[in-house]
Amino acid sequence: MSLVKRSALACLMLFMTFCAGAHPHSFIRLQTEVVSENDRLVALNMRWTMDELTSADLLYDAGEAKPGSEVWKKLAAEVMANVLGQHYFTEMWHNGQRVRFQNRPGKYAMAREGHQAVLTFTLPLAEPQPLSGQTYTFSTFDPTYYVDMSYEEERDVSLSPAMKKQCRMTLHTPTPSEESLSFAQSLDKEDAPPEDMELGKQFAQKVTLTCQ
Numbered sequence: 001m002s003l004v005k006r007s008a009l010a011c012l013m014l015f016m017t018f019c020a021g022a023h024p025h026s027f028i029r030l031q032t033e034v035v036s037e038n039d040r041l042v043a044l045n046m047r048w049t050m051d052e053l054t055s056a057d058l059l060y061d062a063g064e065a066k067p068g069s070e071v072w073k074k075l076a077a078e079v080m081a082n083v084l085g086q087h088y089f090t091e092m093w094h095n096g097q098r099v100r101f102q103n104r105p106g107k108y109a110m111a112r113e114g115h116q117a118v119l120t121f122t123l124p125l126a127e128p129q130p131l132s133g134q135t136y137t138f139s140t141f142d143p144t145y146y147v148d149m150s151y152e153e154e155r156d157v158s159l160s161p162a163m164k165k166q167c168r169m170t171l172h173t174p175t176p177s178e179e180s181l182s183f184a185q186s187l188d189k190e191d192a193p194p195e196d197m198e199l200g201k202q203f204a205q206k207v208t209l210t211c212q
Contacts, residue, residue, distance in 0.1 A: 025146060025147075026050070026051060026053070026054045026146065026147040026148070027050075027051040027054070027147070027148045027150075028048045028049065028050050028051070028054070028147060028148070028149045028150075029048070029049040029150070029151070029152055029156070030046070030047070030048060030140055030149055030150060030151050030156060031046070031047040031048075031049070031151070031156045031157075031158075032044050032045065032046050032047070032140070032151075032156070032157050032158070032207070033045040033157075033158045033159070033160055034157075034158070034159050034160060034163060034167075034169070034209060035122075035160045035163075036131060036160060036162050036163050037128070037162075038128075039130070039131050039132060039166075040128035040129060040130060040131060041125060041128065041129040041130075041131055041134075041136065041209075042124065042125055042128050042129075043106060043122050043123060043124045043125060044090070044122070044123040044138070045120075045121075045122050045123075045160075046088075046090075046119075046120065046121055046122070046123055046140075047118065047119075047120045048118065048119045048120075048149075049113070049116055049117075049118050050116055050117045050118070050119075051116070052115045052116055054117070055115060055116045055117035058075060058079070058110070058117040059112055059115070059117055061075060062075060062112060062117075067111050067112075068109075072109070072110050072111065073109075075110050076108055076109050076110035076119065077108075079110060079119055080105060080108045080119070080121060083119075083121075084103070084104070084105070086143075087101065088101060088105075088123050088140075089140050089141060089142060089149060090123060090138060090139070090140045091138060091139050092125075092136060092137070092138040093136065093137050093138070094129060094134065094135070094136050099125060099126075099129060099136070099138075100125070100126040100127070101123055101124065101125060101126055102124045102125070102126050105121040105122055105123060105124070106121075106122035106123075106124045107121065107122050108120065108121035108122070109121070131163070131166060131167065131211040132166070132211060132212070133211065133212065134210075134211055135208065135209065135210045135211070136208070136209040137206055137207065137208050137209070138206075138207050138209075139201070139204040139205060139206045139207070140204070141201060141203065141204035141205075143201065145202075145203055148203075149204075150173075150205055151171055151205055151207075154171050156171075157169050157171055157207050163211075166211050166212055167209055167210065167211040167212070168209075168210055168211075169207055169208065169209050169210075170207070170208045170210075171205060171206075171207055172205060172206045172207075172208065173205050174202065174203065174204070174205070174206070
């Protein structure tokens with residue numbers, strides 16, 4: 001991949017290079033399936049569909065490559081490396097404690113769907129977690145809020161078949177204060193919100209998993 005294209009890819013997926021002045025400037029539709037084994041929470045299957053503008057350089061690099069080709073594998077590996085560098089942009093909590101993830105995804109791939117790039121991957125928990133009588137919450141977000149990462153519909157979060165009788169999920173979309181909204185919209189491309197402000201977290205949707 002050329003240096004120019006590598007820089008474009010970094011701009012898309014590192015979410016640290018401020019490439020536009022508006023907040024947010026890029027949009028990713030999230031879809032997540034919660035997975036269990038032997039009455040234990042073990043992973044999240046994630047699907048990230050990028051908007052057409054965000055997808056443009058990735059699809060350009062892929063050209064006419066067929067699904068599953070080495071070109072797509074290489075693109076997926078580079079994008080996944082950046083996602084890993086940000087801890088999958090995901091937080092999970094249980095009883096006030098952070099749930100850790102493995103340092104490597106179980107599997108991952110990238111593909112083209114029309115004019116959009118789609119990243120799919122399995123986010124495995126570092127240790128299987130109990131389900132019976134437990135409640136978990138998780139959120140996926142860009143801390144700086146330069147990228148809007150959100151679920152469009154309730155059905156975008158789902159349970160694996162083994163969990164449907166035991167667990168239920170709810171999706172909460174926050175209502176940030178007018179002050180937070182105004183601040184986010186005022187940031188220029190050379191500005192960055194203070195780290196301790198956790199601006200992106202204020203806009204992040206939260207999924208609650210409750211099991212009997």
